[in-house]
Amino acid sequence: MTEECRTAPKGYGYRWIVWAIMLASYMVVFFHRLAAAVVRQNLVDDFGLSGSAFGSLASMYFYAYMVMQIPVGYLADSLGARATVTFGMTLAGAGSLLFGMAQGTTLLFAGRFLVGIGVSTVFIATLKVLSMWFRERDFGTLSGVTNLVGSLGGVLAQAPLAWAVAAFTWRTTFVAIGALSLLLGGLCWLLIRNAPADMGLAPLNAAPPTRGKPSLAEGFRAILSNWRIWPAALFYASIMGIYLAFSGAWGISYIEKVYGLARPAAAAIASYIVFGAMAGGIMTGGLSDRIGRRKPVILTMTALFCLCLTPLVFWNGGMPPQALLRPLFFVMGVTSTAFILTWAVAKEINVPRYTGMAVALVNTVAFGGAALITTAMGVILDRMPDAAPLVQYRALFSFALACSLFGIACALLIPETRCRNITVAAAEKG
Template sequence: MTPANGSFQWRIAVVLLPFAAGFYLSYLFRTINAVIADQLARELGLGSAQLGLLTSAYFLTMAAAQLPVGVLLDRHGPRSVQSACLVVAAAGAAVFAMSSGLFGLMLGRALIGLGVGTALMSGVKAIALWFPRERQATMNGWLLMLGALGAVTATAPAQALADSIGWRNLLGLLSAVTVVLAVMMALIVPEPQALGRRQPHGPATLQRIMLDPRFLRLAPLSALCIGTAWSMQSLWAAAWLARVDGLPRAAVVQHLLVMALALAVGGLLLGWSADRLRRAGHPVEVLFGGIALLSIACQLALVVGIDLPSYLIWSVVGAVGSATVLSYAILAGYFPKEISGQANGALNLLHVGAAFGLQAATGFIIDLWPPEATGPPVVAYRVAFGATAGLELAALVWFIVSAPLTRPTTYLAGRSVQNRPILAPSQTTAYARAQLVFARRVAAARGQARNWRVAALGSAAVCAVVAVKVVTGVMTNPAVPHVIEVDAPARRKSQLLFTVP
């Protein structure tokens, strides 16, 4: 029995769960450096820039693998590709565990990124092959939620193991688990027949994908928002909480745990919401833009110093890391599933490339300030995080203003008319021509309504931030009245002045 002719539960057992296990290891490897960073710094004498460069090596090789892996997934299938890549990840974890210098650590980290960096793309490709389109966003949400449990494991449980057996033995244990999973995936997961024999591949296909106006509109915002969330969760969130907020190690680990839980729950909720919006005939782009705006507002609140619950802010930042569910759901409406591996790979290349660049750049910006006795100065973190938020805000503006340049998906009687061929007037009836004109006008109206909704949300967010700042300023700086006698030639008068201490 194969997933193609098996029950829905059978598909979940032999397709979703094995790839979710691989993505679980991907998230565990990605975020574990936030837990063992202190031990690495003490044992090997690594600074902020070196830690940022070391952690970002994962994203560098992961980014380099996305385009070739997308082609391989379309041609050879997700089982063969992912099981082979997991062996590479196991070798990288072993190298990392045995290294005693920065070069060996970076080599091991790079091999880990090359191996498990394909987990998300393999899972999304498998879901596109074996699940109906109307269930794919929800299945992607389940994939992301189950995989994000790896980020949950890379908090308190990983901290306890690292403290008891050491970070080297912990990485060795993960290497053995990765080998076992690779063998199980090669034996359990089925492969579709005649995969990729007549599917388009090569630079020409990738060029058409990456130059598509709809891809160019989505890619900058998706890459920067998701890359920022990954960068913070894997390293810089812990550094901010410890240095800027002054939290003890136990509280930092608790915050990372809450971020991981928000990531897991967010993937499931966003996938379910995307499917609901699509069935109702609404574009998923609106939800994605709103999530990006919320993330930028939370980051600006951190930079400005607005007194909001830290668990709330970091939960939002962590949950945005699961917005890949929305990005892939949007791409599924742009490109056929025969080239879905290449389309998703091109977008994921930008995700991990942005995460690598932002993670390394944050470390270099922080090191521009001379360190204090207790570590880098607080202003260095604020400048670095503010620069990242500014880039995301610029990408959001582009996402909004470029909407009229792309043709939004228009649903007519349950069918998409976006890519219907436009016939010559002599080939169409008056009714067909009127139908196309009506569809275009509905698309334009929905695009304008979407833009106004995003503008309204942005205005409301700005007003809320300003109101919170004013209220907190008034509460922390109360006005004190003073009565001052003023002499005048004809009469004496009093003035009541208010000063703010």
Template sequence: MEKQNSIFRWVVFASVLFTYLLMSSQRTAPGLITDQLMNDFHVSAATIGLLASMQFFVYTGLQIPMGLLADRFGPNFFLIIGAILTGLGTIMYSLSTHEFVLLLARIITGLGDATIWVNMVLILSQWFKPKEFTHLIGVTAMTGSLGFLLATVPFSILIDLLGWRAAFLSTGTLLCLCGILLFVVLIKKPKQLFIDERTDLEPKIEREKTSVLLRRICMNRQAWSLFLCHFGIVGTYVGFIGSWAVPYGMSMYGMTRIDASQLILIGLIGALIGAPLASWISSRLEMIKRPYIVVHIIIVLSWSSIFLSKGHPPLSLLPLLFFIIGLAYGANALTFAAVRQTFPVMEAGIASGFANTGGFLSAVLLPSLFGKVLDFFQLSGSLTEGYHYGFIIPVIFSLLGLVGVLTMKEKQQLPKVIAVSKR
């Protein structure tokens, strides 16, 4: 295919990844202003938890439908619309005057965010040869974590300089401009350069009905084991840093917003290291289950140590705990390595979506449940106890993940794995 040899494919790659970087940053950026939202809108911690959960809820529910739509109609249109929807949702968030508008803004942002991964992978598969694609998809996956990094200290500084409304307004505007850029790069320019080629992905094979595949997956013990693996490792990290990590540092340790966001930064550095490290160890040992069990035990011990120290471990230990939790989160790539190893090719996509649903379901539940615990104890005037007992939620979630990995099956011989985490 001619466009897979063109220099223009790198323009496509850069444009798509820059858009993904900005879109992924808006998953956790609202967690930086939790205290300001509670003061400005006079809302409870449970309401803030609901706001933090809503984007993940929408994202989770649309993964399989988005894959079907992209496969049928092509990925370009949906990625463009997704960038614009994320931008409009972010702009609406910055202009909100009522908590209902905040909720609606997060729903719109979630609709846009749900388009990014599936469509981005399909677009890159059009523009790059298989060998190039294998290398670049790893870079693409890491861009999501870099987006989380962008939503820590850099975005905190922007909030302190401009105020939270102006910071979100400028980001939303930039995302809308990215949508226009993608239209030019993905549709308009390719029509001029490649007149005889389609710019969208054409379905090449007939697939089994989704309802049949879903029924079979839902009856599969391995699928549920991987669902629980992802439930215990993803939501405990993404759900917490996207909602309560910054107010936790500010409330329990008297940190400034920038200092508290540095804790998230440390965790995200761990996540960036965790994915390739877990893949390398798994490949060297030629197994998935045993190293993944170790990862889940570590994550259970980390959350348990925070809970057992009454939510207030020594300040010198806190950065290490965040780093270890982030490192374990990066190892969630092993979930998809296990999917590829134990499911047929025709079922691997839906099995991956099923497992990924578990991860983001926990990311939906944790902020809201944590907020309800804080509200309960805040009524008695003890926010410290609220954080203490709130940490029992990630402990329980991570224990469920440990159950999942213990019941997971794997083949005796593991081919060399290039593990890529979906975000």
């Protein structure tokens, strides 16, 4: 983060309060994103879920997130972050309460889906806030910091959640997180301001003059016709999809069944991929901003991510030494954060007034990919009911490795923006 970012003109200090409440909300997003893996056995015991049914339940979050990205992008660009996130956190709280109190699978799935709809509002609105309250040159770094702090919620959804479930039951835990979400919704309305102009301050970033609210049709015609956004979106889908499928659905059960560990111990090991994502989040955005390039960072980290998957397929039939798991998962987490830079790329290849919708498009593709990857892994397990756990999970990680190789192919087509909005730069030259 640059010195200029830390020492903005007088009156802009309130942006740290705005960002802080957004970060607190984003922690709840990550908690729900990864929590299903910890309570998988509880849900199987209480509701009799099969592997594919659990994969579908875990994916309900991603499907809801995917469906809501384009509406949320438009709302963030038109109504602003304040109203959008307040509504989202309130709905997420209601969904978590429903999930925790569900007595049948219909309400269980409905609660998970409502949570996904609610939390889908937070990230795009956060990026919109960053684009309004902070300098453009700090966007990659601040996006990484946002991901890092949000990942703390993912850490809470690993070993701490396993301990909470053991102590208070999974139902009580999800009811409590629902109440917290409702509280955060109220704080969002009270504290968030959409832009410096809401407090009588001048904008920090230059942008082409615009009139009125952005047009949804006009915005998406411009974004969809921009071929450069599609490689970024597909890359994001493949790499983040693998990361979320592992950390949010299948990683803990892999360690439990293949290595014979109890759930809290398995969750503690699996949490290293989240720790890695936290470290990578701040490192990835900062490194890219510092060198003034996006693509070299994306390609290098994705290649390393692919290498990290190979021991789970080829080493001892997919069972590397247990002592290797923590460092392996940590590096997987670090390198998976290459997808963070797709947010910056989406912002930098489209007209600034459509930032929310551009990020919404790549998120729609990405979470659709995450849902399909997570569900596909459940189907793979169901089709191998009599196979040993090691054979089953080797098949899962072979599929993940194939997806990561597809991600590298997409990364090769991502344009280099040199960390600035190329539409604004072109207009200035013209």
